[in-house]
Amino acid sequence: MQAANIRIVLIHTSHSGNIGAVARAMKNMCLSELYLVQPRQFPSEEATARASGADDVLQKAVVCESLDQALQGCRVIYGSSARLRTIRWPQVDPRQAAEQMAAESENGSVAILFGREHSGLTNDELERCHYLLNIPANSDYSSLNIAAACQVVAYELMMASQLEPVASDIGEVIELATADEVEGLHQHLQETLIRLEYLNPQQPKQLMRRLRRLYHKAHLEKIEVNILRGILTATQKWIDKCSGDKKSVN
Amino acid sequence: MQAANIRIVLIHTSHSGNIGAVARAMKNMCLSELYLVQPRQFPSEEATARASGADDVLQKAVVCESLDQALQGCRVIYGSSARLRTIRWPQVDPRQAAEQMAAESENGSVAILFGREHSGLTNDELERCHYLLNIPANSDYSSLNIAAACQVVAYELMMASQLEPVASDIGEVIELATADEVEGLHQHLQETLIRLEYLNPQQPKQLMRRLRRLYHKAHLEKIEVNILRGILTATQKWIDKCSGDKKSVN
Numbered sequence A, B: 001m002q003a004a005n006i007r008i009v010l011i012h013t014s015h016s017g018n019i020g021a022v023a024r025a026m027k028n029m030c031l032s033e034l035y036l037v038q039p040r041q042f043p044s045e046e047a048t049a050r051a052s053g054a055d056d057v058l059q060k061a062v063v064c065e066s067l068d069q070a071l072q073g074c075r076v077i078y079g080s081s082a083r084l085r086t087i088r089w090p091q092v093d094p095r096q097a098a099e100q101m102a103a104e105s106e107n108g109s110v111a112i113l114f115g116r117e118h119s120g121l122t123n124d125e126l127e128r129c130h131y132l133l134n135i136p137a138n139s140d141y142s143s144l145n146i147a148a149a150c151q152v153v154a155y156e157l158m159m160a161s162q163l164e165p166v167a168s169d170i171g172e173v174i175e176l177a178t179a180d181e182v183e184g185l186h187q188h189l190q191e192t193l194i195r196l197e198y199l200n201p202q203q204p205k206q207l208m209r210r211l212r213r214l215y216h217k218a219h220l221e222k223i224e225v226n227i228l229r230g231i232l233t234a235t236q237k238w239i240d241k242c243s244g245d246k247k248s249v250n
Helices: A016-028 A045-051 A055-059 A067-071 A094-104 A123-127 A146-161 A179-195 A205-217 A222-249 B016-028 B045-051 B055-059 B067-071 B094-104 B146-161 B179-195 B205-217 B222-249
Strands: A006-011 A033-037 A062-064 A074-080 A109-114 A131-133 B006-011 B033-037 B062-064 B074-080 B109-114 B131-133
Touching: A006 A016, A006 A067, A006 A146, A016 A033, A016 A045, A016 A055, A016 A146, A016 B146, A033 A067, A045 A055, A062 A067, A067 A109, A067 A179, A074 A094, A074 A146, A074 A179, A094 A109, A094 A131, A094 A146, A109 A146, A123 A205, A146 B016, A146 B146, A179 A205, A179 A222, A205 B222, A222 B205, A222 B222, B006 B016, B006 B067, B006 B146, B016 B033, B016 B045, B016 B055, B016 B146, B033 B067, B045 B055, B062 B067, B067 B109, B074 B094, B074 B146, B094 B109, B094 B131, B094 B146, B109 B146, B179 B205, B179 B222
Parallel strands: A006 A033, A006 A109, A033 A062, A074 A109, A074 A131, B006 B033, B006 B109, B033 B062, B074 B109, B074 B131
Antiparallel strands: none
């Protein structure tokens, strides 16, 4: 496991004490990469107090204006969520997630998103994730404090790092696409589907969400993103041509 | 597992916020039996705030004058400790402890002790324990916040209680596509790519093989095959339209 390749991303955290508690939980479990997307207040005394000696993690925390910025370069993204969603999404528990992350971190960056204290991750944020990370909990009281949730995940990573690494080497180096490359694909796809008049630009959500989920499941490689975008470009060229021809007819 | 037979015992807790955070962690993981040995302050507003809805656990918490009182009736006792002791003591990690506790709780009461924030358990207290419960951690920074430590142990108890993995069913039945449906998709895709002039019909193998592998990885569902074929049909309609327009021009 490469702990330096595992990012903890906190989104819109309201209570700065939680940021400190997360930093402590991370350092306890040998993690150090903390990204904060628009925290209400940071740095803060409360965060430093609750970090209780994990000041180094706070000091190197990266404050970001957007989730895109926090995810730059990440190849696999997990979204921590207590709620079951109406749309099914690939779901893992912390143990499964940690095993996957420990292996994946050998190849590149992985991110785990923790949402707002009171409302968690939005559907848009969740859709950026390959997996919904669900911590088994009391069905009547399932929402953990974010530092507690982070502690559980970090603990499982610590446990996973102590296992004998499973060699899954088949000799071929697979270069997974980064989150921003995949995002570029989805933008390109949406634009093309609108031009094809297959997607209603007023109601893009449901269809695009299904397509995101489909391509997340495939863990796209760079070369695959290139192929898919090549097809989209070819499709748009036809539409351009056709529009052009029509103009020449009219 | 009998959760009612599992006691969380906090000894001489200084920060009442931690008592609230422990109550929340317990309730999240279906535990309810909280014993407090000489807490500095309890009840307290800070505890209630951090309990964040786990008020019932706080309300029924038993405040004790001595450890003896808190352990009355318990048959197996675990002491949470970050420090390695000079005296060798049977030691378990949270996973091992949880498996043992889940089984033992069927027969009688079990207790887990958490010591003072700054100094943990005394040697006298540790000697009351059958096992030292050690959470694997950063050797340079091994002391977890007590609520975080309690969360990890409670989480492992939750995992142990779910030996039969609970299906994460949220009502949607997944209908995977059959092999012939996937084959139909690939035929449709190949035909479309040739018409788009993206695929050389003399040399289709390499590209089509990559696309097959991509969609295999996704384990396509029926509805996903339908969406992808819908896009291909829309694409072919544009090509038809364009070809038609061209014909009318020529």
